[in-house]
Amino acid sequence: MLSRLVNLIPRDWLVYMYKYMPSKKFKNWVVYRTQHKFMIAVLGVLTNEKGQVLLLKHTYRRDEPWGMPGGWMELEQPEAGLVREIYEETRFRARITGLAKAIYDKKPARVDLVFRGRIVGGTFTPSVEISDYMYCDPGHWPQGLPAHQKKLILDILARN
Structure with a gap:
């Protein structure tokens, strides 16, 4: 569900948010939760x-x-x-x-x-x-x- 919502956000906004997120641990958590799994x-x-x-x-x-x-x-x-x-x-x-x-x-x-x-x-x-x-x-x-x-x-x- 979270990955579908994130996919609605324009790519350049995602890059900006990722670049300026203060916590590396939080960044990794967000990336893991929003990426497809296989x-x-x-x-x-x-x-x-x-x-x-x-x-x-x-x-x-x-x-x-x-x-x-x-x-x-x-x-x-x-x-x-x-x-x-x-x-x-x-x-x-x-x-x-x-x-x-x-x-x-x-x-x-x-x-x-x-x-x-x-x-x-x-x-x-x-x-x-x-x-x-x-x-x-x-x-x-x-x-x-x-x-x-x-x-x-x-x-x-x-x-x-």
Whole structure:
């Protein structure tokens, strides 16, 4: 509600008010309350030395249990968030080699940061979220991998 009201104020007035507000804490509070909110997800297209793609079997997905490694970022660098998520869910240690793509979606409002990388160590241990893993050849997907992830993985692999 507050963000809608603030959006009615001309931009130059907002800049002036922000510039001359006496309290930095209050400025930050106003900015936080008036800006749109969205989540940031980190996802990985991780391959082994044969070029096979790592997929994880998610325990909380019934119809399409297989998917890319990833999760929601916390207050951290994106690459660190992906490495943390992979370790928490599988006990694999990952090395991220670069950002491949950023995707915006409205439902829910979020940005997906898709990285390339490799697994560099660790021994798979099932978790409350992940029951199994597999490496598969691109295009030879397991049943239960969402179509949008198949397309995304092939798109990322084609960029290299």
